[in-house]
Amino acid sequence: MARRKDHSREELKQLAIQAGRQIVIEQGPSALTARKVAQAIGYTPGTLYNVFENIDGLIAAINIESMHSFADSLRTLHQPGETSESRIRRIAQAYLDFHHAEPQLWSLLFAQPLNYNSDDYHAAIHAIFDQVCDAMIPLSSSPTLARQKAKILWSTLHGICLLQQSGKLNVSEPDPAEDLLTHFLDQFLQ
Template structure:
């Protein structure tokens, strides 16, 4: 291995250590505890070295946001591919969003601004994979095209789904801190399934 390759490998190793240390801080203490200084202390490097890989904390948050969208995208894609009808695909994809939110709450909070500022990632930030929202929109558009009213507004349908789903997820993430919350798993699933099936029926009418 030449000197150039060694330097590149060392650079990649340091970057991975930064991300691993940052994620450990987040999982143990939450996003508010994350700082470049904390990461530097954790991996025993000086702060300038950390800034050499990520120009700011925002740049680091964007990298974590990309990772979250990549994980969500894969989960939503798998849900779609596991079903054949558009209705079943759409229901499974939204339920995949739900499962992701509670399997990966730290990522979800960062990606969608629950209890913190939202770190938005655009399509240009994630060029290597198809965003989950785009996958869902494609199914909604196809469903509308095959419905009795192909002139329906796909954006309006998407945001109706999204408002209900994200609202219920956010309530649950916040209510986890509240004793005697009525938001049981069965209660949530009933609300979510009723809402999704109801909107799907309204599209097909």
């Protein structure tokens, strides 16, 4: 009932994040409710509001984990001897892979408009973006251009997955996301 302290505040946060993550994976972003998460971890809704400011805070925490996980996979993927072009191509493919492997987590992260700006959120974005930016530097004549290229690539990846998710890549005729990405990169990396 009170002060069970089965789990520390931080443990509780992690429990909620993992439970929420699983709910999103299995039932989609719209199934992520305070009551469901609370029940999944054996607590009540009120407790969640002791740990998170509100439900967006929980969403943000799940997203931050998704971003760090993706950032890690980008780091794993990086091979020192690789050409910049190959590195970019593999980063881009990793993005599509993430979307394909976890479409619901991707939706929570990118397809749902959420404006929750914390330092942690900002840091998680940078953990990804800085790697993309880095990879662009050898292909660009200035850091500014590299940053712009990184943002363009990111925008295109976003857009492709967004259109794919809503079935709009099938307008007229179906075009696989991979084909569009290849076509795009062939020009973009010329």
